[in-house]
Amino acid sequence: MKKFLSILACTFCFASTEQILLEAQKLENEGNFKEAMLLYKKAATINNNKEEKYLNEINKTSQEKGKETNLKRAFFERHIDNVDDNETEKNLEQLVTKDFGIYPYKKNYILPTTYTFNNIEDRHNLETSFQISIEKPLAENFLGLDETVSIGYTQKSFWQTTKHSSPFRETNYEPEIFIQMPVKDNDHFKLLKASFMHSSNGKKDELSRSLNRVYLEGYFQLANLFVVPRVWYRIPESSKDDDNPHFTRYYGYGDLNFLYAYKQHTFELLLRNNLRFDKTNKGAAEFNWTFPLPEFMASKNSYGLFQIFHGYGQSLIDYDRELTNVGIGVAFSR
Numbered sequence: 001m002k003k004f005l006s007i008l009a010c011t012f013c014f015a016s017t018e019q020i021l022l023e024a025q026k027l028e029n030e031g032n033f034k035e036a037m038l039l040y041k042k043a044a045t046i047n048n049n050k051e052e053k054y055l056n057e058i059n060k061t062s063q064e065k066g067k068e069t070n071l072k073r074a075f076f077e078r079h080i081d082n083v084d085d086n087e088t089e090k091n092l093e094q095l096v097t098k099d100f101g102i103y104p105y106k107k108n109y110i111l112p113t114t115y116t117f118n119n120i121e122d123r124h125n126l127e128t129s130f131q132i133s134i135e136k137p138l139a140e141n142f143l144g145l146d147e148t149v150s151i152g153y154t155q156k157s158f159w160q161t162t163k164h165s166s167p168f169r170e171t172n173y174e175p176e177i178f179i180q181m182p183v184k185d186n187d188h189f190k191l192l193k194a195s196f197m198h199s200s201n202g203k204k205d206e207l208s209r210s211l212n213r214v215y216l217e218g219y220f221q222l223a224n225l226f227v228v229p230r231v232w233y234r235i236p237e238s239s240k241d242d243d244n245p246h247f248t249r250y251y252g253y254g255d256l257n258f259l260y261a262y263k264q265h266t267f268e269l270l271l272r273n274n275l276r277f278d279k280t281n282k283g284a285a286e287f288n289w290t291f292p293l294p295e296f297m298a299s300k301n302s303y304g305l306f307q308i309f310h311g312y313g314q315s316l317i318d319y320d321r322e323l324t325n326v327g328i329g330v331a332f333s334r
Contacts, residue, residue: 104333106133114327191219209316228257284311305331
C-alpha cells in the first residue's frame with residue numbers, strides 16, 4: 001500500500017518537475033553530465049518532498065477518520081482568506097461557522113407518527129409532533145460558585161399532518177432564564193438549578209393558555225441512573241387574566257424524572273401528580289426510550305425515539321384533559 005501511495009504521489013508531482021527533467025536530459029545529450037546530474041538531483045528532491053507531504057496527509061486523514069468533522073469550520077480554514085487583525089479574524093470565523101455558543105437544552109426530536117387513543121372533537125388521532133430546545137449561557141462564576149446563568153427556549157408543536165391543509169393545532173412556547181450550580185464533594189447530589197419560566201400556547205380567547213413559574217431542580221446520580229426531582233411555584237395572576245385557573249389541580253406542584261443509561265440506550269420516566277389522594281387525584285407519566293438507529297439510517301448524535309404519554313397535560317391546551325398518546329421518531333439530542 002505504501003509503495004502504491006509513493007507511485008501515486010510521484011504521479012501527482014510529475015507535472016511540476018517535467019520541465020526540470022527535460023532540461024537535464026538535454027544537458028546529458030550534450031555531454032554536460034555534471035549539470036545534468038544537478039538537475040536530476042533537484043527533481044528527485046522535489047518529488048521526495050511532495051511525496052512525504054502527501055503521505056503525511058494520508059496518515060493524518062487515516063488517524064482522524066471517525067472523528068467529528070465541523071464542515072463549516074473546515075470551510076472557513078480552507079477557503080476563507082486570513083486578515084491581519086485578530087479581532088476581525090474571530091469575527092469572520094463566527095460569521096462563517098455560526099458558532100455563537102448555542103447548545104441543545106432539553107431533548108430535540110421529531111415524531112413523524114403519533115397516535116392518540118382518545119377521540120377528541122375536531123382533531124385527528126394521527127398527527128406529527130416535534131420539539132426544539134436550545135440553551136445559551138450568559139455568564140459564568142460571577143458569584144464564585146462555578147455557577148452558570150443561561151437562557152433557554154423550548155418549543156413543542158403538534159401538527160395535524162393527516163388533516164386537510166395540515167394545520168398546526170397547537171404550539172407550546174417555554175422561554176426561561178436559569179442558574180445552575182454544581183454541588184461539590186457530594187457522592188450523589190451533583191447539581192442544583194433554579195429557574196424562572198414562562199409557558200404559553202400563543203392562542204386567543206378561550207383557547208389561550210399561559211402561566212409563569214419559578215422552579216427548583218436537583219440532579220442526583222446513582223451510577224448510570226439519574227434522579228431529577230423538581231418543585232415549582234406558579235406566580236399568581238388576577239382572576240380576570242387567568243386563562244387556566246385550575247392548573248395546579250392537574251399539574252400539581254412538581255415532577256420527578258428518572259433517566260437510566262445503558263450502553264447506547266437511554267430510558268426516561270417522567271412522573272407528575274397533584275398529591276391529592278382522593279377522587280380528585282390527577283397526574284401524568286411519560287416514558288421515552290432512545291436507541292441506536294439501524295446502520296443504513298445512522299448518523300452522529302441521532303437516535304431512534306419511542307414515546308408513550310398517559311395522563312393530564314401533554315400540552316397546555318390539554319392541561320385538564322386525560323389522554324393516552326404513543327409516538328415513534330428520531331431524537332437529535334438526548
